[in-house]
Amino acid sequence: MVAPGATGPRLAMERFTREHGWSLADTAADADALVEIGELDEPLTAVAEVLWRQLPRPAVRLSLGDEVGVGEALARLPERLRSWRPTDEPSEEWPEPPMADRAPDRDGLRLDVLRVPLGPVLPYWPAGLRLVVDMQGDVVQFAEVELLGVTGRTRPYWTGETRSAARRLDAAARLLGVAGWTAMSTRCQILRxxxxxxxxxxFVATEVDRLARRVRRSPLLGAMLRGLAPLPGLGDAHERLSNWLAEVARASTADEAGPPVAELLNVLPDVVFGAELSVVRLIVASLDLDIAEITEPSHGGISHG
Structure with missing residues (x-):
């Protein structure tokens, strides 16, 4: 799990695991190591504790503070797993899952409604973001943004022309990863x-231009992203992805900064309202949200429903 502002060590971790053929687990049940990246505040620490209890044993836990020593620390994980021994930690009782409530839907019918938290730990999900949604069936009827891990010491990573271009590739990798196009997502990470x-x-511009053409020609990706979450001045999810790649290909990211993340967080509940749960993660990935850009230590409670 990654704290806001810990982009540098996160990239180093992704690079190490990719180069060594390791896979990043999608769920705690598939993992044998919990890697905590950056400074975790109290809410994020509580999330980490829940995750740690969910990992099947043998399992190890590792904290990474900065980019220095990431490779060395990760390289020791296999030996730590081999030397793992069971402990006498008392087992803990898990709380019962929440029951569905009832509320009127858009047609006035009273249907089951279930509150579901998305994040802050999901594949390709923005660090520190928790999106709490009320679901009726598979449709979002209410959404609220909560931010975790934002402190007075949090600093954004994506500054300067080179990092701005790399950010576009990182955002494209996340969106393509959520869309299930793993090979293209990995290619974006390598170029980043x-x-x-x-x-x-x-060289990078040439490769990105080739990649952008494949993205534009993909009928399946177009069917998933075209018309999804259109925003004034930014287009829909497919246009945003195409624009990210086009900016890198023509080396013009310095003049094409996106809207402040606070503005995107303000509209996020409205954008996901009425959407099916299956596309909410696509919507979030298409917005390229960097919570580290939030200047205030606390920012949450933005809702619609």
Missing amino acids: DRLLAGGTGT
Whole structure:
């Protein structure tokens, strides 16, 4: 799990696992290590404790504070797993799952409504974001934004022209990953890391242009993203993805910064209202939300419903 502002060590972790053929688990049940990246505040620490109890044993836990030593710390995980021994930790009782309530739907019928928290730990999900939604069937009837891990010491990572371009590739990798196009998501990550390592802009721009053409020509991706979550000045999810890649290809990210993250968080509950649960993660990924850009230590309670 990643704290807001810990983008540097997160990228180092992703690069190490990719280069060593390791996979990142989608759920706690599939994991054998919990890697905590960045400074976890009290709410994020509570989330980490819940995750840790969900990991099947043997399992190990690791905290990464910055980019220095990420590879060395991760390289020791296999040995730590091999040397794991059971402990006498008392088992804890799990709370009962919440029951569905009832509320009127848009047609005035009283239907079951279930409150579901999304985040802050999901694949390709913005660090520190929790989106609490009320579901009737598979449709969002209410949404509220909560932010975790934002402190007075949180600083954004994506500053400067090179990092701004890398951010576009990181955002594209996340959206393509949520959409299920893993190969293209990984390619975006590789180009992102090459750019951050000082790779020539010409090579990266050429590769991104080739990648962008494949994205534009994909009928399945178009069916998933076209018309999804349109926003004034930003277009729909497909346009936003295409624009990110086009900006990197023509090296013009410095002049094309997106709207402040606070504005996007303010409209997020409205954007997901009425959407099916299956597309909420696509909507969130298409907005490229960096919670570290929030200047106030607390920011939440934004809702619609």
